[in-house]
Amino acid sequence: MTRTAHVVLIDQVADWEAGHLLAELNTGRFIGEPWNVVSVASTDQPVVTMGGVRWLPDIPVADLDPTASDLLIMPGGIGWQPGREEVFVAVAEQFLDAGVPVAAICGATEALARAGLLDNRPHTSAAKVALEATGYKGGAHYRDQRAVAEDGLVTAGPQSPVQFASATLGMLGLMSAELLEAYDAVFDRGDPSAFPVLMSG
Template sequence: MAKVALVLTDDFADWEYAMIGGIGGSFYGLEVAYFSPTPGQLSSMGGMTVVVSNGLEELALWQPDVVAVIGGTVWDSEAAPDISDLLVTQYENGVPVGGICGGTLALARSGLLNAEPHTSNEGDFLIKNAVGYDGVSNYVQSKTAVSSDRVVTAPGTAPVSFAAAIFEVAGVPQETVSQFKDMITAEHN
């Protein structure tokens, strides 16, 4: 069973983790755990209150198979935590890392987007909010998640394709990932 670490911050985006946490664990057998740079009581953008007791030190000790940084309003503010060392270390240890919406800023700041195809809310979003980001030539304007060499990125409007890409790098069989996409998008067909 693959272990997926979801990194949440205060004011995290409710819709960006829900399918990974809910469907990934209960339907696909992933072991999903939540971590925060500031453990304790967090509030989501939708007003839900959660307690995340695991800090980033526990994340490294847990030895996840995938790390996904969930977006939220903190990432494009001066209060954004610097998790670059954690992300680079995980990536260098062979662990796929992902970011959605504001979470892509954490990956950009760490340098992980400088040499890989990636996406985000918009290219200017990364340029404006990620000091040290030098990957503009690899930016892909996409409505869906982009995966490249263990790096998964997505705009905040793409939680379904982000979840599917995280499932893929976690080792969920491709047939199951395809069924997930069909199930979640059925109402639009």
């Protein structure tokens, strides 16, 4: 049965932050088989990304059910602000409570922090000071890493889209440690010698 990933389209979503992850899930080129990628927004109207692309959501957030999903992806974006983010944060909490993985990057991690969802979970973000500005209480669980994947939650900063992808794919068990190392080598370090390893997977 084909698995499904839901990706949140906040206002002015950051196109690039989940780009690597979405490409690997949708094509299945290095993970064995493609996933369904379903976009979710607060309404059925197109969302304009930070790159100026008009992205038509597949479903409204009101129709999103964690039991019908295998992953919630939360890219960053300008829309992660109090008064605009709460409906998506509530969905993230439902996913975590249901044991369905959540992958959040950049501004989405700040939204989770504001809601208290990082107070007791290992995590990272753009920088510790960025989360401290939210007033959250999870500083003791902050890790100075490009991406953190633990307890069904992946977090990363905007400078780490490749690590965000590899951490999520690893947490989901979709790529071996060898393939993940090759993935980082090719897409983060620009080492083409690792590409045959990826293709052999």
